[in-house]
Amino acid sequence: MYHIDGTDYLKEKYYKKTQSVCPECLQVIDAEVVEEDDEIWMKKTCEEHGFFKDKISSSAKYYKWTHFGTDEWNFLKNGEANPPDCNSSDPRGCPYNCGLCDEHLSTCSLALIDLTNRCNFNCNFCYANVKKAGYWIEPSLEEIDRVMKHFRNKSIPTPAIMFSGGEPTVRADFPEICKMAKDNGFKEVICATNGYGFQRKKGGLEFTKKCFENGLDTLYLQFDGINNETLEKTRSIKNLKPYKERVIENCREVGLTSVVLVQTVVKGITDLEIGNVIQYAIDNIDVVRGIVYQPVSLCGRITAEDMEDIRITNADVIKEVDRQTGGKISINDAWYPLSTIVELGRIVAYLADVEPVEFTCHPDLLAPIEQTL
Template sequence: MQNVESELKDIRLPYKTKSLCPECLKILEAEVYEENGKVMIRKVCEEHGEFVDVYWGDAEMFKKAARFAADGHGISTPITQNTTCPFSCGLCNNHKSHTALLNIVLTNRCDLACWYCFFYARRAGYVYEPTIEQIREMVRKAKNMKPIGCNAVQLTGGEPTLRDDLIDIIRMIKEEGYDHIQLNTNGIRLAEDPDFALRVRVAGVNTVYLSFDGVDEKTNPKNHHEIPKILENCRRAQLGLVLVPTVIKGVNDHQLGDIIRFAAENIDIVRGVNFQPVSLVGSMPRKEREQFRITIPDCIKAIEEQTNGEIGREDFYPVPSVVPISRFVEALTGQPQYELTTHFACGMATYIFKDNGRLIPITRFVDVEGLFEFLNEKAEEIAKSRMKTIRAIKDIIDLRKFVDTSKAPKGFNIAKILYEVLIKHDYSTLGEFHVKSLFIGMMHFQDLYNYDIARVERCEIHYGSPDGRIIPFCTFNVIPERYRDAIHEKYGIPIEEWEKRTGRKLKDDIKRAVRRPR
């Protein structure tokens, strides 16, 4: 049986990987295998018994995704040394992907009290809010990592808009040389403060990462009534939005198509939808996990059904499928490039276009796999030759053959955009692409039941910490007692002390409570 740690490129089911016991966190050997058309993960702890869960809801889609597995350049400036993954994160010398997105938790305060959230300051017993100088050191550390530094930051929480110095934080990050800043928020302040969207955009925010769990109040109790005002204020400020639904089986999975249609109706300001199948944190019996568990293929199949096939399973590709673009530019420039080398099972995505009321996925008019194969071949040719200039290679790079213009949206020259990006490295042309398209993606963060250490080793969504470490998402949040909670408690202050310093009461932040659906 194959061992995934030694060979990721040619995955064949079944194979062995490493996981954790959900009860004691002991590292266990796990088997990933096919059963009844699904991909399962099984592990046995001597003390706590057997754990079986769904890894991916469709084996054929899993096999397609596995074909695009690709490892990155690794970390040549590690902060920590690998002793036992995932308990030596920081990033360590064993990590295989650079930081593509650095999360900075600005606060654990929130203006919502949600039934499922254990991150809220009142429950934690302390307030965590790093200083601007601590944040500066976090973003500076990530920017200076080699061989590829980070260039994108997400400001998150809690609810980051509760920080009075948010605008100063955004400006500081721009001063540190970051091109992309996104604000992860429930949007309540964007709705209530008419000028707030403009202020954050002028300060340097590129995108609002907006919590959006459904198209009605039942599925989206957090901010349903604020959504129209959020759209209005962001539209006036020309501040793009990405809708972020947490998908829970039996709760809102029946509305995935409606969410996409809502995004398409507002395509002038909505840049995409990033579905996040729920991560089942905490201790949960198998019956409950089966009740709520939904995986990436399950979401894609629901989208296919709910859009009547306008968007289908064949339109989605795993995150590392785009690596040939980075490798081509790297061969041309001789410099390591920003690349998306997450584990193939972490996420899938596509782009869709709206044309005469129809939704047209990019795969319907672009030969995606042919293009990627072509770029891989040309990258190898360029790396072995002296053809490094635009003049020398422009005649051999004809991207039009991969585009069926008869099926493409009217007035949209994607071959020209690809040429500008690949050959001239003019990334400003991507602006036209993003304005006219809608990104549809999904990222399934792990929990202790489906945990795969091979995925952690390739994570590209990381968290900054005041202690100087940079920590992968699925260790920071899935093992909170070792990472998130331990760090925040160490650098936080007791609620009573915070209230005394500020002259405010923590409870006064709360706009509403979100109760468990019945």
């Protein structure tokens, strides 16, 4: 495959200088991204805490394809139409200032609001729920409305909103919040959920119907696998399969046909279920719109050796999709980074006379598998 300058980039060794942070003291330090044995690694040295390395991709070929492709299709905005969100005045700048600072080069496509840190689950790796945090935090309706207006009043209004938590549907006023989102002009209203409100044996169907009627478009449904044993390992709860199935059934019943299965990928546990989840999605294609893979975040206290053992990259997921579907979704298919749909989005927005949704994000974000389904 040839780069725009004529070089065959699959044959060239990948090398890039960049900056990162020391995982111990969080100081910004120089880093290198290098190709070694068909893998891509980041290497960096902190003067105080020494040398660190971490695997970025288990396939140099795949990494070069996505990164060089997006170099050629440079969709990043210049940031002028994206006034900074953050008021922090930390003189060190990015990444110590929170929010969208003026070094952020793309507009906000998806607003995310944590509605609560309460949750009916208590997953062992979670740091977001009230039981682990030790305090309860829940914005009022007035505060939520203010945040929504902030996103809609930007010079390029944010078109989509996702409610997260904790578990957002433990709030009794969740249907009201969906309506508030539509009233504020959000085109796509999404709920990141373990399924709680939608699956309840008493009232789950009515709750699903009410949310749908009030403007909920999509469920971003936690879905680690189809076997109870797997779900028990990740969520520490027995017999979760019927719980997840009730969500799908209730969505089907009320006509909510946009469920995205979100699989947290943990090496040796949920990665073994990648093929099962794809088959489940195909079997329920009238309701399931796609699958999103979220490699488990390795951001807590963990040794470098353990991290290397359980690190899972996009390329690992692609290899497993190929293996577990018997090559029906092949590693040799083109796995495009999300940013490659920018031009298509512009055409659709022009034809439909709506605000463009521009996913000018990092190339390590893959297009979800929904296009394949």
